[in-house]
Amino acid sequence: MDASHPTAGASEPTVPDLVARAQRGDVDAFGVLYRQHESRVFAICLRLAGDRQRARELMHDAFVRAWERLGTYRGDAAFGTWLHRLTVNVVLEAARRDQRRTARVELAEDDESMVGVPASGVSDPLTRMALEEAIASLPPNARLVFVLHDVEGFAHDEIAAQMGLASGTVRAHLHRARQLLMQRLAP
Amino acid sequence: MTEHLAASVLNDLQDDLLPRDKRRDAEQHLEQCESCAAQLANLRALLSVARSLPAELSAPAGSWDEVRARIAHQQTRPLRRRWAISPSLAAAAALALVVASSTVTMLVMRRPEPMTASQPVLLPAAWQASEQGYLTTVEGLLQQLHEQRSQLAPATVATVEQALATIDEAIGEARAALARDPANAALTDLLASNYRQKVELLRRATRLSAS
Amino acid sequence: MRPLMQVLVMLFCATPLLAQQRIEVRRAATRDVYVRVNGAYARVKVTAWSRDSVALVADLPTGTRLEPAVPGPKDPPAKGMKFYIEGPEGGGAATGSVELFVPAGATVWTKAANARMEVNGVTGGLDLNLVGGSIVVTGNPSNLNIESMDGTVSVTGSPQWMRVKTASGDVTLRGSSPDAGITTVGGAVSIADGTFERLRIESITGAVTFAAHMGRAGNLVVDSHSGTIDLQLDQKASLDLDATTIAGTILNNVNARRPTPGREGRGEELSLGLGIGDARVTLRSFKGNIRLSRR
Numbered sequence: 039m040d041a042s043h044p045t046a047g048a049s050e051p052t053v054p055d056l057v058a059r060a061q062r063g064d065v066d067a068f069g070v071l072y073r074q075h076e077s078r079v080f081a082i083c084l085r086l087a088g089d090r091q092r093a094r095e096l097m098h099d100a101f102v103r104a105w106e107r108l109g110t111y112r113g114d115a116a117f118g119t120w121l122h123r124l125t126v127n128v129v130l131e132a133a134r135r136d137q138r139r140t141a142r143v144e145l146a147e148d149d150e151s152m153v154g155v156p157a158s159g160v161s162d163p164l165t166r167m168a169l170e171e172a173i174a175s176l177p178p179n180a181r182l183v184f185v186l187h188d189v190e191g192f193a194h195d196e197i198a199a200q201m202g203l204a205s206g207t208v209r210a211h212l213h214r215a216r217q218l219l220m221q222r223l224a225p
Numbered sequence: 226m227t228e229h230l231a232a233s234v235l236n237d238l239q240d241d242l243l244p245r246d247k248r249r250d251a252e253q254h255l256e257q258c259e260s261c262a263a264q265l266a267n268l269r270a271l272l273s274v275a276r277s278l279p280a281e282l283s284a285p286a287g288s289w290d291e292v293r294a295r296i297a298h299q300q301t302r303p304l305r306r307r308w309a310i311s312p313s314l315a316a317a318a319a320l321a322l323v324v325a326s327s328t329v330t331m332l333v334m335r336r337p338e339p340m341t342a343s344q345p346v347l348l349p350a351a352w353q354a355s356e357q358g359y360l361t362t363v364e365g366l367l368q369q370l371h372e373q374r375s376q377l378a379p380a381t382v383a384t385v386e387q388a389l390a391t392i393d394e395a396i397g398e399a400r401a402a403l404a405r406d407p408a409n410a411a412l413t414d415l416l417a418s419n420y421r422q423k424v425e426l427l428r429r430a431t432r433l434s435a436s
Numbered sequence: 437m438r439p440l441m442q443v444l445v446m447l448f449c450a451t452p453l454l455a456q457q458r459i460e461v462r463r464a465a466t467r468d469v470y471v472r473v474n475g476a477y478a479r480v481k482v483t484a485w486s487r488d489s490v491a492l493v494a495d496l497p498t499g500t501r502l503e504p505a506v507p508g509p510k511d512p513p514a515k516g517m518k519f520y521i522e523g524p525e526g527g528g529a530a531t532g533s534v535e536l537f538v539p540a541g542a543t544v545w546t547k548a549a550n551a552r553m554e555v556n557g558v559t560g561g562l563d564l565n566l567v568g569g570s571i572v573v574t575g576n577p578s579n580l581n582i583e584s585m586d587g588t589v590s591v592t593g594s595p596q597w598m599r600v601k602t603a604s605g606d607v608t609l610r611g612s613s614p615d616a617g618i619t620t621v622g623g624a625v626s627i628a629d630g631t632f633e634r635l636r637i638e639s640i641t642g643a644v645t646f647a648a649h650m651g652r653a654g655n656l657v658v659d660s661h662s663g664t665i666d667l668q669l670d671q672k673a674s675l676d677l678d679a680t681t682i683a684g685t686i687l688n689n690v691n692a693r694r695p696t697p698g699r700e701g702r703g704e705e706l707s708l709g710l711g712i713g714d715a716r717v718t719l720r721s722f723k724g725n726i727r728l729s730r731r
Contacts, residue, residue, distance in 0.1 A: 077281035
């Protein structure tokens with residue numbers, strides 16, 4: 039097995055190279071993949087979970103799951119796409135387990151609220167932050183459906199299948215989420 | 226004018242889910258009804274902002290260490306089968322010299338020294354990268370704690386040092402046992418648990434000393 | 437990025453106290469207000485009340501300063517408040533006491549060196565940080581995070597999510613939780629009374645006693661280096677259990693099944709199934725003993 043460390047000054051390895059090395063047990067190669075994708079994975083987890091601490095746990099779960107399942111990744115889709123799907127599955131599974139849990143609140147030691155810190159600049163940060171806060175305050179199912187449909191671009195049927203809900207129920211959650219968000223963002 | 230459009234109709238219109246005839250009716254209504262048109266505009270504004278949310282958000286610092294620790298914890302599972310196939314080959318190929326987890330005492334009173342091989346122990350290769358990850362994390366935290374030492378009460382220092390000594394002793398015992406029995410999954414889990422404790426304890430100590 | 441703090445217009449004022457005296461701060465607050473109390477105090481008592489406001493009553497000794505960061509009295513209800521208590525110059529053990537009243541849904545963060553922290557009735561979040569002393573939580577917070585070194589921890593209630601980490605402080609939990617994790621180096625861990633779905637306990641030398649109930653699809657994992665693991669199952673316990681020691685012994689008083697010698701003849705292993713439940717229990721100890729019994 040290859041447990042070598044990346045060599046300083048070596049040319050940047052490609053994603054397929056890194057995946058291949060990680061599949062052979064190279065944790066450092068997986069670490070590079072982790073760093074390349076953590077912001078994306080964290081964004082999905084944070085928006086779906088509505089809570090930074092929970093999002094952090096879910097992100098860890100997603101990457102541990104990715105490590106465990108690396109052998110099943112055959113390169114049919116981009117690694118990022120595969121990881122994105124896997125992350126959504128991890129979060130939805132956790133949501134089902136946590137069905138009885140109420141919406142979680144921020145507990146981090148610092149002052150950061152549920153709103154994430156953007157990895158890069160956005161044009162209208164205040165509106166975006168207000169929306170992020172409002173999304174975090176949605177009821178769990180409404181939040182999951184809204185984020186999957188209106189932020190991540192999943193189709194109704196896809197969401198219904200992943201969440202184990204009827205398509206009509208998904209639409210009802212979506213409409214409710216949008217209604218609540220419009221109310222909360224109204225001036 | 227007909228009564229206002231239901232919220233579900235506005236949503237379905239936006240999502241292109243209305244049958245053609247109902248869509249036509251809704252659009253005709255919208256041409257005449259400012260209230261419903263405003264509702265739809267609000268909805269579109271909301272979705273526009275939703276779509277503009279950044280795809281990436283900065284993840285909390287230090288997360289990789291925790292993922293790495295958990296991977297180390299899990300790592301025997303995919304690898305165990307390989308060892309089980311040929312224990313003797315595995316023993317020859319999978320054992321390697323790894324730096325020992327040197328006992329760290331007096332962490333705050335004197336500058337922590339780089340981890341060196343005080344007691345070389347042969348460990349499964351699967352553990353090498355993982356353990357190195359732990360050691361790197363531990364070294365960084367010790368350095369940080371050393372720099373914050375003036376903010377820690379002597380009693381706290383004593384507590385942390387005693388706990389570290391306890392954990393180091395446990396790590397030493399578990400490592401030696403794992404070297405003797407490299408395919409023992411329970412031992413791997415226990416050793417990973419010990420390392421997690423060490424990293425956690427140091428993190429807590431640095432947080433406590435931070436103002 | 438601190439949106440809450442950006443939104444609030446914070447009024448920072450330092451209140452020097454001339455002698456041991458009482459100071460009170462009261463402000464309207466949202467039901468999920470976030471409150472931090474940090475600094476030099478020997479006791480903090482947090483009580484949830486039914487009002488939409490936060491009140492802090494502090495009895496602080498000479499030379500101690502209370503620095504509140506709170507909105508003005510006429511501002512809209514606060515979403516966040518901070519109180520910092522700065523001890524007298526020259527240090528010395530903190531002696532002040534703080535009583536805090538918050539809406540039940542509040543999230544409260546506290547940090548102190550040596551103190552007694554007591555929290556009652558908060559259903560929001562709790563993040564309590566301590567070196568020595570004690571933490572006593574009563575109630576059903578949705579989130580409970582406790583970090584302590586020497587300080588003992590006692591929780592009575594049913595946190596939806598909880599994590600407790602200590603160095604040598606003992607941890608006692610009476611209640612239930614769907615998601616709990618306890619980590620200690622040398623503290624004794626005692627769990628009793630309630631039902632747990634997902635519970636993970638890690639100890640180095642501390643003894644672990646579990647005398648509660650596992651939910652139908654629950655998962656309990658206990659890892660210890662040298663602490664005794666004492667699992668006291670109720671009569672209706674329905675679960676699959678795997679116990680492993682590397683050098684310790686396993687004593688099974690639950691049924692007739694006997695442990696087998698471990699790998700390479702060291703330690704012991706035992707697997708047993710009780711009832712039809714899906715609950716899963718994994719106990720691992722390096723050289724501590726594992727004891728299984730009915731209660």
